[in-house]
Amino acid sequence: HIERALIERLGDVGRKLHTGRSRNDQVVTDVKLWVREASDRLDGLLRDLQAALLESAERDRDLILPGYTHLQRAQPVLAAHYFLAYVEKYQRDRDRLADCRRRVNVLPLGAAALAGTSLPIDRDNVRRRLGFDSVAGNSLDVSSDRDFALEFVFDLSVVALHLGGWAEEWVLWATTEFGFLDLPDAFCTGSSIMPHKKNPDVLELIRGKTARVTADLQRLLMLVKGLPLAYNRDLQEDKQALFDAFDTVSASLELAAALVRETRFRKETVAARLEDGFLDATTLMEHLIAQGTP
Numbered sequence: 001h002i003e004r005a006l007i008e009r010l011g012d013v014g015r016k017l018h019t020g021r022s023r024n025d026q027v028v029t030d031v032k033l034w035v036r037e038a039s040d041r042l043d044g045l046l047r048d049l050q051a052a053l054l055e056s057a058e059r060d061r062d063l064i065l066p067g068y069t070h071l072q073r074a075q076p077v078l079a080a081h082y083f084l085a086y087v088e089k090y091q092r093d094r095d096r097l098a099d100c101r102r103r104v105n106v107l108p109l110g111a112a113a114l115a116g117t118s119l120p121i122d123r124d125n126v127r128r129r130l131g132f133d134s135v136a137g138n139s140l141d142v143s144s145d146r147d148f149a150l151e152f153v154f155d156l157s158v159v160a161l162h163l164g165g166w167a168e169e170w171v172l173w174a175t176t177e178f179g180f181l182d183l184p185d186a187f188c189t190g191s192s193i194m195p196h197k198k199n200p201d202v203l204e205l206i207r208g209k210t211a212r213v214t215a216d217l218q219r220l221l222m223l224v225k226g227l228p229l230a231y232n233r234d235l236q237e238d239k240q241a242l243f244d245a246f247d248t249v250s251a252s253l254e255l256a257a258a259l260v261r262e263t264r265f266r267k268e269t270v271a272a273r274l275e276d277g278f279l280d281a282t283t284l285m286e287h288l289i290a291q292g293t294p
Helices: 003-016 023-057 081-105 125-132 147-173 201-224 233-262 268-271 281-290
Strands: 064-069 070-078
Touching: 023 081, 023 147, 023 233, 064 081, 064 268, 070 081, 070 281, 081 147, 147 201, 147 233, 201 233
Parallel strands: none
Antiparallel strands: 064 070
């Protein structure tokens, strides 16, 4: 279909679409172009979420929260410190994606089916035109390589895990038992039978989507298990998992940034609870040590 359209527009030169090329190196090139663009899109979404967290840290910079280990009250921390912890996590996610992008940005075109071509193609010219950093060094390897897809979806799985942990925390903090957060109504639903309920559905769905993304990674890992060198038709099955992981994480990141910007702490409730749980015990111990008490 594409070849026919090119012939209609360009004449005989359109018939040269496959000259020195195969579906095999063309498809993996297209997938790499897509992953490269998807990585840049995700980096922007992660940066927006970091910005939302920074805004919240600035807004609640003087608020003191109970910090937890083992879900037991441990020591007091500033709300800003809490928000900035997630900024660090998402920065590592961005760094991983940037590192993955370097390995994505290697041009496969010229490998043809598996053994290159005897025709006088100019791979470096194509590399420059398509914005790749380098050309693949081995045609047998690159025609079957999906390492970059595995790495990309692994990176997405870590993002999803970070989002899921944050969502679980806020689901807990929005309960009557904690009472720390007032979630915006637009991100919650009522019960079908209980008129007093305000269910944190969006947070629960973000948490649940973690399973979907990690399953996409498992699907890709099993897909390439035991595949011999060069192209195999199995590899056409990589697209669904790849696209699904990207779509799922992208939507979750967009919602997470909106939730962070619009959710507010119940400061009076938090302050009233700070006296519970001996949060200053460690500070007292360190004070005694500074006074010479062993």
